[in-house]
Amino acid sequence: MSQTALPVFQLPDVTRARRLSGRVAGLFRTKSEGFVTSPVERLELGYEGIAGDRHGGITRKSGGREPWYERGTEMRNERQISILSPDELALIAETMGIAELRPEWIGGNLLVEGIQQLTWLPPRTLLFFEGGVTLKVDGDNGPCRFAGRAVAEKVGGGTDVELGFVPAAKKRRGLVAWVEKPGTIAAGERFEAHVPEQWIYPA
Template identity: 60%
Template sequence: MTDQPALIPEEFRIAPKFKVDGKVEGVFRTASPDDFQTTAAENLELTFEGVPGDRHAGFTRKSGGREPWYERGTEMCNERQVSILAVDELDEVARKMEIEDLKSEWIGGNILISAIANLTRVPPRTRLVFEGGTVIRVDGDNAPCRFAGAAIAANYPDREGLDLLFPKVARGLRGLVGFVEKPGVIKPGETVTAHIPEQWIYPRT
């Protein structure tokens, strides 16, 4: 019989599950699958493939630089169907970049939320349950990249280096990515409830 590592329950400091409410401040979509930047919409229809016609829609996607364990271009499950951003975090990134404004549309946001503190740090497996019944399952935080930084820089042509500055200052503030668990329509003004699961730190043995 293979020896099993000893369980040390006391090292698992489990934080209980809880819920927190926020508000949908805006919804956005791309005009075509070739677009990165999004535009404001009256509502956002979500299917099991994400936002129909959006750049990130689909049951599967091709792996890229974020997945070094796969050969680039490998077809994989699409856990990045939807981009969720927070008003206060965008304001903080703008402050750090010393720019007047940072709009969610510039960096491809689909849903802009307020009143959920530290949104980017919401853990994986969190369910975002919207008032109209739509549910998005959080995969994790969205790492900031130079591509998004270049989109911001295009709005400030008199400033140099913003494309490189964004990845440096936006880590932990770039919002979340997730996939559609229950389809539906999301509208600005809706309440969204984050169902935070139990959390623990898995210790090294």
């Protein structure tokens, strides 16, 4: 019996792994059931993320971001931590024509400095913090009207601001990550981002 040979693909270009350095410029967490976060000096992180935080938990319920599941299906929580960049927040604010955009308005947990185009860090990037915590990046955090509504409540502008947030924040909304190694992160702490090899699947 003859066997059909598999097609031969040209191997893709591979971008080498690298390491980048950054610093924690701010820490935030929810104080109740609300979406908006509040500044803190330290974050205690377990495998569930930030205990008691709105986005904490080993698992979460699926929503509009997971159309392949029935809404409300229990699934692994890969969105425990929201990570933002002051440079990207400033660009969003400029695009929207507002004076500022604070990380706590859109539910941020970590504000980090030193890494350009933070939102473009690829999935599987590991963030190693001086105090021993390791976070694993799941991917970029797609902007939504819910966050836009929170911004409008702070700066005014109503529906125009709410709707304007989504296009202005696309690919600038930061990252979501989950806790790979628990511990405590302190304000001002340094960290190192280990960016994995990257390639485009050539199918």
